[in-house]
Amino acid sequence: MSRLLRTLGYVAVIVGGWSLYVRVADVPAYLLPAPEEVLGALATLVGEGELRPHLSYTARNIVLGFAGGSLIGIALGWGLWSSRLLRELLNPYLVLLQAAPKIAVAPLLVLWFGLSLTSQYVLILLLVFFPMMAATMMGLRDVPADVATLGRLLNLSRPRYLFTIQIPAATPALLAGAKIAVIDAMTGAFLAEYLSAQRGLGYLMILGNTSNDTPLLIAAVLVTVLVGLTGFGLVSLVEKLRRI
Amino acid sequence: MGELLSVREVGKTYTGAKGQQVTALADVDLDVAEGEVVALIGPSGCGKSTLLRMIAGLDGAFDGELTWTKPPRPGKDIGFVFQEPALLPWRSVERNVSLGLEALRDNSSEARQRVRDLLELVGLADFAQCFPKELSGGMRQRAAIARALAYDPRILLMDEPFGALDAITRDRLHDDLLRIWEATRKTIILVTHSVEEATYLADRVAVMSARPGRIKAVHHVPLDRDRDPSTRRLPQFAEFAGMLRQELE
Structure with a gap:
């Protein structure tokens, strides 16, 4: 209850400050519309049924991209952790790939894969796999030496060792990685839509921007923030449930 | 002997x-x-x-x-106790103790009874469903000893x-x-x-x-x-x- 009140307090302070500033400084609406105008734009979006297809399109891309990128990242992390050769072979490429700014890579992807879903997914996967890979490697290293020895003494098979010891031991690190990865998945999805899509929340922002509909732009940003909070909240919830 | x-x-x-x-x-x-x-x-x-x-x-x-x-025989005849308890924090005491039996796919009622007897023997019968972090250092080490004995090495x-x-x-x-x-x-x-x-x-x-x-x-x-x-x-x-x-x- 007090948490809800606190959250409402935060929102009230932001909205109040925003509203006050717009009025006192007499900011023109095309620069910063008043909160009620943005709310109006949002209501129109919802009322005309326009928000749902865009929202579900983006949400689907985020979920699929996050799941796919996590699988690739976990598999790669496990491979790199278990094989020294693979680690030494792939490490330079992976670091290079991670160091490359994804915004710069994005137009290239559009060039290679066209204005299609493929280029969007490739971008999301590129962003998601790295934190998950790093988290997997870190998590697997968290298995204490004695526990690893115990696995050998009990003659645990490789899959059994993976499922009874390695994965549970790595779960806290994996969840920490997932928190970063879920945000990255969203960044990737919006970035991809910004560049190439005809649908999605990123597209709504572009639409708002190019048609000088600033309330629409801000409304789209607000929905985006909500989507981000939801994704982050879901991972945190899983984390909390696990601790009970 | x-x-x-x-x-x-x-x-x-x-x-x-x-x-x-x-x-x-x-x-x-x-x-x-x-x-x-x-x-x-x-x-x-x-x-x-x-x-x-x-x-x-x-x-x-x-x-x-x-x-x-x-x-x-691998996984059956050597019971080992480390200086640290090395228990799995996400498993209850009972499931930690039965880890070796699980690895042997021994699901028999004798095995389960054995785990209960061992917990009794080391004085942890009332803590079978507790997690390692809820136990004192000595209790954890007792659980580790029970784990090492569970498959009758x-x-x-x-x-x-x-x-x-x-x-x-x-x-x-x-x-x-x-x-x-x-x-x-x-x-x-x-x-x-x-x-x-x-x-x-x-x-x-x-x-x-x-x-x-x-x-x-x-x-x-x-x-x-x-x-x-x-x-x-x-x-x-x-x-x-x-x-x-x-x-x-």
């Missing part, structure tokens, strides 16, 4: 970080009989833990011979199992181990650096020296098998512990 294990002229040499040859163990001879408690005692770096790991089958790179009357190997505990808890666990031995008659090899611990718990004590690790002498403990806290006050106890201490100097 039948012979269980004989160690003959076992040695181990490895290449150190700077490329030099390091002799960790040299000419180690030791016999272990069934049902016997043997303590390996020595200064740190004498290779006592290395020897224990060899016996456990964790380290196959050594010279000499380790002969078992019946070779240990032929031998129990203990690597400084009480080294990380405070003195009062340690004394209590000594008595627990005596009770466990009384109930199970397991063969136990106990690595320790405490002369009192070796005297109180063991039938025989092998004193090791460092660099290279060798067995200097093997002594029979001149005490009845029936021991309790009053044993610690016997003159023979102090005398034997004093002799061990002198030998370690």
